[in-house]
Amino acid sequence: MIIVLRPEATPAVADEILARISSLGLKPLHMPGSERVVLGALGDERVLAQLHLESHPMVEEVKPILAPYKLVSREVHPHDTVVQIGHVPIGGQRFAVIAGPCAVESRAQMKNTAQIVKDAGAVGLRAGAFKPRTSPYAFQGLGMKGLEILRDVGAELSMPVVTEVLEAHDVDAVVQHAACLQIGARNMQNFALLKAVGQTRTPVILKRGMAARVEDLLLAAEYILAEGNDQVILCERGIRTFETCTRNTLDLNAVPYMKQKTHLPVVVDPSHGTGIRDLVIPMAKAAAACGADGILVEVHEDPKVAWSDGAQSLDPAGFRRFMKELAPVVRAVGREMP
Amino acid sequence: MIIVLRPEATPAVADEILARISSLGLKPLHMPGSERVVLGALGDERVLAQLHLESHPMVEEVKPILAPYKLVSREVHPHDTVVQIGHVPIGGQRFAVIAGPCAVESRAQMKNTAQIVKDAGAVGLRAGAFKPRTSPYAFQGLGMKGLEILRDVGAELSMPVVTEVLEAHDVDAVVQHAACLQIGARNMQNFALLKAVGQTRTPVILKRGMAARVEDLLLAAEYILAEGNDQVILCERGIRTFETCTRNTLDLNAVPYMKQKTHLPVVVDPSHGTGIRDLVIPMAKAAAACGADGILVEVHEDPKVAWSDGAQSLDPAGFRRFMKELAPVVRAVGREMP
Amino acid sequence: MIIVLRPEATPAVADEILARISSLGLKPLHMPGSERVVLGALGDERVLAQLHLESHPMVEEVKPILAPYKLVSREVHPHDTVVQIGHVPIGGQRFAVIAGPCAVESRAQMKNTAQIVKDAGAVGLRAGAFKPRTSPYAFQGLGMKGLEILRDVGAELSMPVVTEVLEAHDVDAVVQHAACLQIGARNMQNFALLKAVGQTRTPVILKRGMAARVEDLLLAAEYILAEGNDQVILCERGIRTFETCTRNTLDLNAVPYMKQKTHLPVVVDPSHGTGIRDLVIPMAKAAAACGADGILVEVHEDPKVAWSDGAQSLDPAGFRRFMKELAPVVRAVGREMP
């Protein structure tokens, strides 16, 4: 850790801080420059956090050298983690497509859509029973009833199901019905939920928050791993920027960046990431090309009557085209797809 | 609501949509332009949401005319709402300063800091017992024990206390200890929490999320009001932008904008909003000047040993200067301050 | 165009505005709703701009129906434009790679690098002679001397050269030396420069500004076409967002979005777009996968001694790997590459 002192800091301030660094068992360094005094601390700088040097009135800036996350880091765990959702591996040689409607609307809708996506090659089924919605006047999901429908349809078609859990309190119920949990963008820093999910041994897809830097996402994953659950899949789903032609700005740069920094699998959600049906196929192909391990995609049997997010859902023909166009790109980067 | 059709939409599509608008009891309008057909619907467009016209493959864009929120709107409720936190009114003639440490660290620290801020003129006491932290390795708050300390200190000094609640599950416990709840930026769209708080009759300070547009904040407040609790105070505390010289970008434009659109009181948190101690005083003055109803501010008896957020906390002398510099600005805009 | 009046607007205001719409030969529409009066204007709404209705104190909002650009629009010109840079077509069946150093540093460096990229399959040569630099203390380019070196090296190797022009005043000189001009991100709204380039018949690569919405980029291109030069190639090169792990956020969503809205070719610059060498190859593959017509990429014979932008430059071995990995993705989307 590097500590830059304010220009007006006296030698006594430097001595005081150096002594505090020593007292923690780290090696202190004194680097008096022409315009600033810079101090250093060699050793595991995470223990330095307890000194709160950034609060010191004579400290101008604290520059950490190491990343603040550990368990998710590829430096600690060099080999790719493969997360098993039911019988489907995420993060290995095979590229996974997990598809389904935004929300469970009825048993018939769910079954029909599941059959369509399975026939076209999807390996997992996704749908929401609890829906986080910006407006209190929008459809909020079928709740437990939706969860049961989803579980039944998944079982009938032998497709592992992924569904969102909104609250720490609901985790126990949801793990009974799903092969994989999902933590949505708005809950990425709901730390109680992260901890509760961390205490299960169920895989979880953790979506990047709309204002989250990649480092924030990795730290949120660290919460889950720190509780003992290492079955975490990271999901890029768009960030908020000034651009308004897309609903969010899908940040694919995060995919190869995260693949370098972490051993966890990374998937991409081009449906929420762009909010525009016509961009889903090209951005899914781009995601595969830059190293994603899979895609989450919204498909509705008839988007124009969908209860939510219809504008970004593919229809059955659209999903078949999606699979057909995606496969050659997946193979071009040396991965497999059914 | 205005519905713009795609260039390739046929007259039959327009007829179909016009019929669906009529079927809901709204007056349909047909506006064939030279390059696009535009449809309109006159009446309460919120009922139109159920048609999900934005999902229609032949619809290019849906442009709502009315704001999506209602109960929080000044059009529905023209007069300023004054929220009563204990004996302290927020939103009327008096400008309120609510101060305290980031976190409860100990009974002694809490009592000492409370006395300091009370003596300098603060009317409310703030501190966190449950702390949402980006890193799992950072201090997470004293929990229930912190809550008890806070309640006791508030009672001793006759200062109403404000504290954050992190989970729907905790609401019942926290309302026993606090005069006012706080929903933090990371939880602004934790809808279960919004609903749970909406079912109490305890005032709540709702902080704007880091990626939240003002409209999103107003819709989040709408969740609370829709459950029956109209004691909501909105709080601007900085958004995430590309600027890195401040930790967040405190968006004071939102203050006068919200004062025009909603009847709810608006306060500002310059401590989290900037993340920099030296900017707290000038930005508090700016907030008062542009119409805020009060300030939330972090004060620590000794910031250089604070367990969290020390870099943005004022020390006792700093807080006295804060009050002294703020008062003339508050009076210059026709408000009162002790 | 849709004009939403303020709630307090009187019928007389509506009548006045409707009369002004009629006076321009457009068909006025009156849509009195329950909470707002909405007016419409049917016809070429671009002529309405002269009314400046958004300035009217009783107008709440003006919502245009049509895009503000015209000549660049695919609605006006449905077929893909192919821009010819020397003998290299951009925008057709072939995918183009244009490579070279950030800056011309010397004749030897330029010749060596050009030979390397040519041998590996690049079809065009890029390098800067005039460098826009954030700091006045950074290397500013060799100027005219650099331009001559670039022209000579391009001629020797039969590679068309692309180079940046910084000022309207320099356009005449630069067109003598280059097959294609480049307008950099910082100059995307230097309207004098756009007009000057529009008056030449030399192709131009127009880079998206760091704060530019896609619509702003298309309007900047419209400036060039409006002056008579339709040889414009759009370039996505990253926008500024809150994410700091990359220097910019390469916004690939813009690629398929623009391919739908405009007939102009679209290329991508993953070097500036990410600022990180290790992300250049994956993001170039992603760009090809989502429909880009080519790539601009920085290659230096020895990045560790580059005078500028070395951290994002590929070395010769890196560029050979770039071409080798890119080719299968290009073919997977049905395009050709040498």
Next chain:
Amino acid sequence: MIIVLRPEATPAVADEILARISSLGLKPLHMPGSERVVLGALGDERVLAQLHLESHPMVEEVKPILAPYKLVSREVHPHDTVVQIGHVPIGGQRFAVIAGPCAVESRAQMKNTAQIVKDAGAVGLRAGAFKPRTSPYAFQGLGMKGLEILRDVGAELSMPVVTEVLEAHDVDAVVQHAACLQIGARNMQNFALLKAVGQTRTPVILKRGMAARVEDLLLAAEYILAEGNDQVILCERGIRTFETCTRNTLDLNAVPYMKQKTHLPVVVDPSHGTGIRDLVIPMAKAAAACGADGILVEVHEDPKVAWSDGAQSLDPAGFRRFMKELAPVVRAVGREMP
């Protein structure tokens, strides 16, 4: 400067870099940590820039200790610079209001508006003759004729005039007609223009670009000072963020931050900064409260017929109210206003 090596860097790499640091006359430092080797360089780190260490394949990150700007820094020049625009000082005890229409439209409009703002207390006159416009179909200004009108009206009323210069080529002409130049947000990194303005001795208002960090703005100012012109006034006028309720996000945090870092005066433009007439007065008051030295504000004799930017212009009554409400806030922070 701190140089963090990649985990795989060998001791030989560290030795090589340390030798390069020594060769420049700086003192090298070797700090081998448990997970990374960190190197340091003591001395004027700006000379290190020529080593381009960030390009080295074995360097993970370079962390500068000092700000990259120098002449604009308060460390080099501790006392406030007061810039004299004609007889009006900017940056001292007096708070300055510079007002006028967005664009010169006619002699009558200009004269009338100038008289109105003068009578209400404005000390400077602003208007554009050359207008940078996003769309080529929008009004582009009267050009030289507008400049002459502006000069004449300023002379008649003894008001110094401020006007924008768009191109290096135009600087000579514009300095003949104006007491102060303005460089607009879109040209903040038009380095040729910065240099040309730097070679005059005419004061200049430099507006922050929409994607510019404060550090970028200070470096742009450094370009002007480096050419010998220290009469620079910085202007905050809004940045681009995801918020859409305002046209830009006026970033007032930048005001006290810049007042701490630089000796140059700082003014604020709430008209462009918000794009909304109703926010101009409150945000001007906020700007004064947080330490701005003055305000640039758009006033039109009749905004509803303004040729540009009418939606953000104050009308004469609005401007009188602006001055009346602003004055007490200015005095509350210890400044003077007529």
